[in-house]
Amino acid sequence: MKIRVLGSAAGGGFPQWNCNCPMCDGQRKGTINAQARTQSSIAVSQDGIRWVVLNASPDILTQIKHFPALQPGRAIRDTGIASVVLMDAQIDHTTGLLMLREGKILELYCTEPVHDDLSVTNPLLKLLTHYCEPRWHRIGFRPEDVFSPIGAEDLEFSPIPVSGKAPPYSSHRDDPHEGDNLGLSIRDKRTGKTVFYAPGLVQIDDKVEAAWQSADCLLVDGTCWTDDEMAQRGIAHKLARQMGHLPQSGPGGMMEQLARFPDKRRVLIHINNTNPILDEDSQERAQLTAAGIEVAYDGMEIEL
Ligand SMILES: [Zn+2]
Numbered sequence: 055m056k057i058r059v060l061g062s063a064a065g066g067g068f069p070q071w072n073c074n075c076p077m078c079d080g081q082r083k084g085t086i087n088a089q090a091r092t093q094s095s096i097a098v099s100q101d102g103i104r105w106v107v108l109n110a111s112p113d114i115l116t117q118i119k120h121f122p123a124l125q126p127g128r129a130i131r132d133t134g135i136a137s138v139v140l141m142d143a144q145i146d147h148t149t150g151l152l153m154l155r156e157g158k159i160l161e162l163y164c165t166e167p168v169h170d171d172l173s174v175t176n177p178l179l180k181l182l183t184h185y186c187e188p189r190w191h192r193i194g195f196r197p198e199d200v201f202s203p204i205g206a207e208d209l210e211f212s213p214i215p216v217s218g219k220a221p222p223y224s225s226h227r228d229d230p231h232e233g234d235n236l237g238l239s240i241r242d243k244r245t246g247k248t249v250f251y252a253p254g255l256v257q258i259d260d261k262v263e264a265a266w267q268s269a270d271c272l273l274v275d276g277t278c279w280t281d282d283e284m285a286q287r288g289i290a291h292k293l294a295r296q297m298g299h300l301p302q303s304g305p306g307g308m309m310e311q312l313a314r315f316p317d318k319r320r321v322l323i324h325i326n327n328t329n330p331i332l333d334e335d336s337q338e339r340a341q342l343t344a345a346g347i348e349v350a351y352d353g354m355e356i357e358l
């Protein structure tokens with residue numbers, strides 16, 4: 055299977071339009087060695103022709119522009135995007151759907167709570183029906199609820215429930231439902247190779263642990279380096295963990311977790327613009343490199 059990182063930054067992108075933290079400011083001024091990144095999304099394909107997009111980023115048009123495989127010219131109106139899978143209902147993972155409104159049929163896979171959020175409190179899917187035909191495919195939230203989205207019949211997607219909250223606008227923001235947030239194990243039936251993808255991951259529970267054990271590549275939450283990164287920068291009071299993201303450093307952090315799997319390919323994605331690992335010359339980045347952990351960038355390709 056082919057995996058293409060369309061966007062590797064967390065919500066807001068990098069640099070974020072209104073942010074003057076040392077990373078955003080340094081990137082704009084060229085005083086740090088860091089490349090700009092769009093908001094988080096990946097695409098997977100079994101044949102390099104038809105692609106399944108995982109989460110629809112507000113930057114999807116830029117991402118399509120930079121990835122010709124998504125814009126083939128077989129008909130007067132055409133796309134390489136066969137279907138879209140949503141892993142939650144967050145703004146930075148769903149507003150890209152609006153940009154796809156010129157398409158005829160939008161084959162969309164998500165859980166019932168995510169569909170509810172996008173139909174009631176944030177009626178994005180209803181809005182879309184005035185432009186195209188969103189076709190909802192309900193997916194479960196247990197590892198055994200395996201599905202193969204349109205365009206990826208040889209790939210088995212297994213939903214892994216991950217703890218976290220529904221989006222701030224959700225009617226059940228403070229009443230978490232199973233299915234609000236997913237990780238995905240994607241297995242190529244032809245080769246048996248598996249990638250585990252979770253842009254939001256705060257806890258390695260038994261289900262996540264089992265998914266990690268059986269994966270060849272872990273493409274996981276790289277939002278924050280420290281738990282209090284946002285507070286340190288004077289941006290927000292919330293801790294990374296409270297926002298559903300396990301920080302990389304410190305006891306029990308993502309680096310420590312990933313260190314248990316030295317033989318797997320390990321890549322951080324969904325990097326927040328405050329994260330010092332964006333600076334390729336930072337000592338934090340050097341720690342990752344020494345630990346054999348990669349940092350995703352826009353346009354990164356992984357073949358399994
Ligand atoms: Zn996000």
Ligand SMILES: [Zn+2]
Nearest residue numbers: 073075078327
């Ligand atoms: Zn910033």
